[in-house]
Amino acid sequence: MNIEPELCKVENALEIIVGKWKPIILLHLLKNGTMRFSELKRSVPNITQKMLTKNLRELEEEYIIDRVVYPQVPPKVEYSITEYGKELEPILNAMHEWGTKHQLHKTEKTSRGDRSTGLFCSSASQ
Amino acid sequence: MNIEPELCKVENALEIIVGKWKPIILLHLLKNGTMRFSELKRSVPNITQKMLTKNLRELEEEYIIDRVVYPQVPPKVEYSITEYGKELEPILNAMHEWGTKHQLHKTEKTSRGDRSTGLFCSSASQ
DNA sequence: TCCTTTAGTATCCTTTTGTATACTATACCA
DNA sequence: TGGTATAGTATACAAAAGGATACTAAAGGA
Numbered sequence: 001m002n003i004e005p006e007l008c009k010v011e012n013a014l015e016i017i018v019g020k021w022k023p024i025i026l027l028h029l030l031k032n033g034t035m036r037f038s039e040l041k042r043s044v045p046n047i048t049q050k051m052l053t054k055n056l057r058e059l060e061e062e063y064i065i066d067r068v069v070y071p072q073v074p075p076k077v078e079y080s081i082t083e084y085g086k087e088l089e090p091i092l093n094a095m096h097e098w099g100t101k102h103q104l105h106k107t108e109k110t111s112r113g114d115r116s117t118g119l120f121c122s123s124a125s126q
Numbered sequence: 127m128n129i130e131p132e133l134c135k136v137e138n139a140l141e142i143i144v145g146k147w148k149p150i151i152l153l154h155l156l157k158n159g160t161m162r163f164s165e166l167k168r169s170v171p172n173i174t175q176k177m178l179t180k181n182l183r184e185l186e187e188e189y190i191i192d193r194v195v196y197p198q199v200p201p202k203v204e205y206s207i208t209e210y211g212k213e214l215e216p217i218l219n220a221m222h223e224w225g226t227k228h229q230l231h232k233t234e235k236t237s238r239g240d241r242s243t244g245l246f247c248s249s250a251s252q
Numbered sequence: 253t254c255c256t257t258t259a260g261t262a263t264c265c266t267t268t269t270g271t272a273t274a275c276t277a278t279a280c281c282a
Numbered sequence: 283t284g285g286t287a288t289a290g291t292a293t294a295c296a297a298a299a300g301g302a303t304a305c306t307a308a309a310g311g312a
Contacts, residue, residue, distance in 0.1 A: 011150055016228065017221075018144050020269080024137055037289055048271060053290065073279040074288045087227065091220040095140060098217055102142065146300080163259055174301060179260065199309045200258045 016062050017088060021047055021055045026081065027092055029065065034080040064088065142188050143214060147173055147181045152207065153218050155191060160206040190214065 017023055021044065028043045029035060035043070041052055056079060059065045064085035070076040143149055147170060154169045155161060161169070167178055182205060185191040190211035196202040 011146075011225075015146075018146070020137075020140070020144070023140050023144075038287090041289095049290070050272095050292095051270065054269090069289090072288085073277080074286090075277090075290070077289060087224060091217065091224055094217040094220050095143075098213060099137075099140070101213065164257090167259095175260070176262095176302095177300065180299090195259095198258090199307080200256090201260075201307090203259060 016059075016064065017091065019055065021051055022059060023092060023095060025052075025055055025059070026064070026085070026088060027096065029079060029081045030086070030089060030092065034078050037077050037079070040079065059085075142185075142190065143217065145181065147177055148185065149218055149221060151178070151181055151185070152190070152211070152214060153222065155205060155207045156212070156215060156218065160204050163203050163205070166205065185211075 017026070024044055025040060028040060032039075032043075037052070037056075040056075041047065041049065044052065056065065056067065060067050063082055066080050066082050068078045068080075070078070143152070150170050151166060154166060158165075158169075163178070163182075166182075167173065167175065170178065182191065182193065186193050189208055192206050192208055194204045194206075196204070
């Protein structure tokens with residue numbers, strides 16, 4: 001009744017999808033199916049090549065995404081979510097839903113407080 | 127059709143629950159209702175005081191948990207999830223479910239591979 | 253008088269994460 | 283001959299996260 005070791009499983013799960021970039025990468029892949037490296041880079045505006053590569057490698061190691069290299073001269077590499085990775089969809093959807101709500105919450109706080117409103121999505125302007 | 131700024135909301139949401147410790151802390155609080163600092167520390171075995179304090183402060187700032195200080199001599203501080211924080215339950219449950227599955231996946235990999243099996247939950251032994 | 257307990261701080265250190273920049277190969281194009 | 287494009291790697295560096303340890307206050311017990 002004291003410690004529930006089951007909770008540790010969450011810890012393990014989290015290691016895979018936790019991080020600044022992985023959930024966004026996965027959401028893009030879920031939405032678009034198959035994406036090239038450069039497409040992903042464009043879709044996740046502030047990520048650097050190094051971080052994108054690193055995160056993709058880690059997701060690949062966990063069998064969450066597939067990586068297909070075409071032996072072409074300007075290289076072409078395609079990434080897609082595996083069947084196994086698709087099981088993450090409920091988590092990502094729940095995050096997305098909650099994120100939308102929480103953003104409103106944040107905006108309300110802003111209107112009487114200390115946060116700037118402009119730094120939400122920098123993909124459209126600037 | 128190119129960039130969906132909605133995904134950025136996930137990014138924002140994630141900042142709050144991402145991290146090695148927050149989801150486990152929240153799961154314990156969801157399960158147990160109200161917990162003292164020391165209870166939490168015992169429940170999350172490998173966390174340091176510094177990390178626990180830091181994560182609790184951050185969750186408090188986001189109005190996800192409440193912190194009640196009793197002005198006693200050996201200090202007593204109780205933490206609980208706010209109504210707002212309870213909205214995270216679907217995410218945490220989805221994580222927990224997936225985590226359980228993924229652990230099996232991992233174990234399968236181990237049996238033909240390169241991982242040690244003993245490091246899942248260190249709360250019971252050692 | 254010393255030890256214990258609780259909920260932390262403070263300090264120092266290591267590791268991870270992230271940024272910036274330069275570099276690669278090779279086919280195509282001008 | 284030089285520029286462009288792709289999917290990276292290599293390097294150097296800065297910042298954040300995390301870990302280990304020591305310290306605090308003030309009451310109670312041995």
